[in-house]
Amino acid sequence: MTVKIITDSLGDIPAELAEELGITVIPINIIFGSINYRDGVDLTTEQFYDKLEASKLYPTTIVPPIGRFAETFDKVAEKSGDIVVITNSHKLSASYETAVLAKERMKKKCRLEVIDSLQAVMAQGLIVMAAAKAAKDGAKLDKVLEITRQGLPRAHSRMAFGTLEYLRRGGRIGKAKTFLGTVLKVSPILGIRDGEVYPFAREHSRAKALDYLYEFADGFTSVDGIGVEHATTPTEADELVKRLEARFPGETIYRSRVSPAVGAHVGPQVLGVAVLGDRDQP
Amino acid sequence: MAEANSISGKDLREMFIAATGWLEKSAADVDALNVFPVPDGDTGTNMLLTMRSSIEESYQVANNSVSEVAQAISRGALIGARGNSGVILSQIWNGLAQGLDEKETMNGADLVECLLLASRTAYNGLSNPVEGTILTVIREAAEAAKVHAADVSNDVVSVMGATVEAARESVANTPTLLQVLKDAGVVDAGGQGLYTILEGALHYLKGETDQLKLRRPWMVASSVPLTARPPQMVGAMDEIPYGYCTNFVIKGTELDPEKLLKRLEKKGQSVIVIGDNSAVRVHIHTLDPGDIMHYVNPLGTLHQINIRNMDEQYRDFLEMQKERMPEVDTAIVAVVVGEGLSQVFTSLGTTIIVPGGQTMNPSTKDLLQAVEAVPSEKVIILPNNKNIVLTAEQVPALTEKKIHVVPTRTIPQGVAALLAFDYEADLETNTVNMYQAQAEVRSIEVTRAVRATRLGRLDIKKNQAIGFLDGDLVAVGDKMEEVLNEVLERAEPDKAEVVTIYYGADTKPAEAEQAAAAIREGYPQLQVEVVKGGQPHYNYIASVE
Numbered sequence: 001m002t003v004k005i006i007t008d009s010l011g012d013i014p015a016e017l018a019e020e021l022g023i024t025v026i027p028i029n030i031i032f033g034s035i036n037y038r039d040g041v042d043l044t045t046e047q048f049y050d051k052l053e054a055s056k057l058y059p060t061t062i063v064p065p066i067g068r069f070a071e072t073f074d075k076v077a078e079k080s081g082d083i084v085v086i087t088n089s090h091k092l093s094a095s096y097e098t099a100v101l102a103k104e105r106m107k108k109k110c111r112l113e114v115i116d117s118l119q120a121v122m123a124q125g126l127i128v129m130a131a132a133k134a135a136k137d138g139a140k141l142d143k144v145l146e147i148t149r150q151g152l153p154r155a156h157s158r159m160a161f162g163t164l165e166y167l168r169r170g171g172r173i174g175k176a177k178t179f180l181g182t183v184l185k186v187s188p189i190l191g192i193r194d195g196e197v198y199p200f201a202r203e204h205s206r207a208k209a210l211d212y213l214y215e216f217a218d219g220f221t222s223v224d225g226i227g228v229e230h231a232t233t234p235t236e237a238d239e240l241v242k243r244l245e246a247r248f249p250g251e252t253i254y255r256s257r258v259s260p261a262v263g264a265h266v267g268p269q270v271l272g273v274a275v276l277g278d279r280d281q282p
Numbered sequence: 283m284a285e286a287n288s289i290s291g292k293d294l295r296e297m298f299i300a301a302t303g304w305l306e307k308s309a310a311d312v313d314a315l316n317v318f319p320v321p322d323g324d325t326g327t328n329m330l331l332t333m334r335s336s337i338e339e340s341y342q343v344a345n346n347s348v349s350e351v352a353q354a355i356s357r358g359a360l361i362g363a364r365g366n367s368g369v370i371l372s373q374i375w376n377g378l379a380q381g382l383d384e385k386e387t388m389n390g391a392d393l394v395e396c397l398l399l400a401s402r403t404a405y406n407g408l409s410n411p412v413e414g415t416i417l418t419v420i421r422e423a424a425e426a427a428k429v430h431a432a433d434v435s436n437d438v439v440s441v442m443g444a445t446v447e448a449a450r451e452s453v454a455n456t457p458t459l460l461q462v463l464k465d466a467g468v469v470d471a472g473g474q475g476l477y478t479i480l481e482g483a484l485h486y487l488k489g490e491t492d493q494l495k496l497r498r499p500w501m502v503a504s505s506v507p508l509t510a511r512p513p514q515m516v517g518a519m520d521e522i523p524y525g526y527c528t529n530f531v532i533k534g535t536e537l538d539p540e541k542l543l544k545r546l547e548k549k550g551q552s553v554i555v556i557g558d559n560s561a562v563r564v565h566i567h568t569l570d571p572g573d574i575m576h577y578v579n580p581l582g583t584l585h586q587i588n589i590r591n592m593d594e595q596y597r598d599f600l601e602m603q604k605e606r607m608p609e610v611d612t613a614i615v616a617v618v619v620g621e622g623l624s625q626v627f628t629s630l631g632t633t634i635i636v637p638g639g640q641t642m643n644p645s646t647k648d649l650l651q652a653v654e655a656v657p658s659e660k661v662i663i664l665p666n667n668k669n670i671v672l673t674a675e676q677v678p679a680l681t682e683k684k685i686h687v688v689p690t691r692t693i694p695q696g697v698a699a700l701l702a703f704d705y706e707a708d709l710e711t712n713t714v715n716m717y718q719a720q721a722e723v724r725s726i727e728v729t730r731a732v733r734a735t736r737l738g739r740l741d742i743k744k745n746q747a748i749g750f751l752d753g754d755l756v757a758v759g760d761k762m763e764e765v766l767n768e769v770l771e772r773a774e775p776d777k778a779e780v781v782t783i784y785y786g787a788d789t790k791p792a793e794a795e796q797a798a799a800a801i802r803e804g805y806p807q808l809q810v811e812v813v814k815g816g817q818p819h820y821n822y823i824a825s826v827e
Binding site: 034058062063065066094097098101168169170171172175178181182183184185186193198199200201202203204205207208 | 435440443447450454490492493496497500501502622625626629630631697698701702704705706779780782809811813827
């Protein structure tokens, strides 16, 4: 029996890829005004950013109730007795805690393990995809868990931001609050460290910020997965992919787009790169 | 509770319980924010204790109309109020009780009315209302609720949602209104506490019990630069005694709260007097609590007397802050002059600014003091002037700390170096990266010639505008803006991406904007940014990258 993988929609795995790898994605809820949307189900990224631009509202996000998680777990358990749930960092959302509590409420008996990715966006996505590939190739539960846990410290991401306003409003700004209120127009580069948002660099122009993203990926000595995702600037993302393809020939570079629930916290213009791999610098 | 159009007395009580539970989760974080009026670090705790007293009292009423419950909440808060924030909170619940008087249930319109009354009552209770505090938060939240009910929806949950959102914005904005918050780099603690209470209530109204259980309240981040004061300045505050936080209730028959307030204002700070002719609660910060007690004793019987030494509290608070201080592995000391430039440097993460620059070079001792004051064993110094580089290089030999000097000779080089600072990297790596980054930027300085002179092929008259590129005099002219443009021409603008212009104290913003417009026109590919530097001597300092 194949081990099944479940994650939340904050990992930004493209829908086709999730389907191909048999990953079940639980959509996070986005609240826009007083309307509740399911991430990627009722609202596409395109629609989300259109709404964001058109309305003056700041959207918020909410992890679905424990019951919804438990339902999903039970449904997946019908197909497989072994399940690995990999969630968004517990410091960024309630996904992990909800999954742990949902496990207790399951009706079906099965082996289900919940792992906190301590990541978000494509870095979370790459960890999940690595687990799903292993499962698809026939790895048993313990092996999938081992691969996942080994992947955790090897997943890294960097994002060039257009504005930090959304992170600030949503309360997810973490240590990057040192970058707030900068008098100069700079492009902040943030990533995730110890499960929370961390300020890595500031560049004085967008072009330099994009160079930073390339150089960040360039610094890896071995690579098991690369993802590039954008919010509203596809051309920039395509360009970055092109440069990375030249640097890592033969490596598939997953192309994704931030999900609306992620978009609610990162705002427009975000461009991100995530790498599962090893690098010289810690 | 599922979404509903009105709130019953029972709902109101449960909502308060949920809000109190929500506040409890972050009470310690709220304590840590507390810097105004006295940094004694107990705002969260005081608000929590006040809320608990309200809840206890609310169980004393059997009848479940919102009016009864709100009266009980208000009564409980008055009896149990602790500290400034607790007393103001009790005033807010007093407004709530007024708004719900004789009401069975509460709808959206009632909520708006309650918030407006709460705001008014809170302001009225204080002899000297200060903006940028919990007062501003309740006022702006109430105003937003009113607008939302009129323009969008008067559904009670929807109104509460708008209230919470406005409260959060208001909290984020408190440092722009109150300097002491800005200096400490925090938002107002009482405001954060109130926001948390309102948010807890909203979660309850929306039926988000999972949220209440699993989550912790988010602490609102300040919307302005966090310009944390250098630690030695915090130390200096040690010497100002705060005295005693004195709280008590007087019960009597013919009490006159207004008269009492006027009298007490002469005897201390942060005076709050609330109540009626039969019971009055007093909060005052005084150096001599005995004097206060002596004064009020004949007025009636004294109850719930609570006197705390705020200096002790403040010391504990400092200890608590130290533990919470973000660990700066490597601190940065920069030499800068001009308010705008100082802001640029602090907003980019400079730990301490030593005032100085052209014609006002700081001494080695000035720099050494700054280095010793930062809470880090590793320090990078940015001299930002060629005449200060040498002074800075004396410092490493004079201290136990590990000091590296990145020899920036201009302000633009300093900014470029700062931007390259990597929070992840160690001292050596950062020094190398910052050194490389500062070398890549071109610096333009435009000033006025102090005397007539001849330099190379340039003939300069006194008071003419002169322009430097990377320290070398390359242009002279009658207009500052023309000279700026001329120097830029020599700085390979075709290869550059960004030009940042810092205009000086003697330059008008309109002139700077004009200069920028001219550059944009001449070099459409350049991103030109204009920043008020406020520096003396130099009309313009500009970086070309």
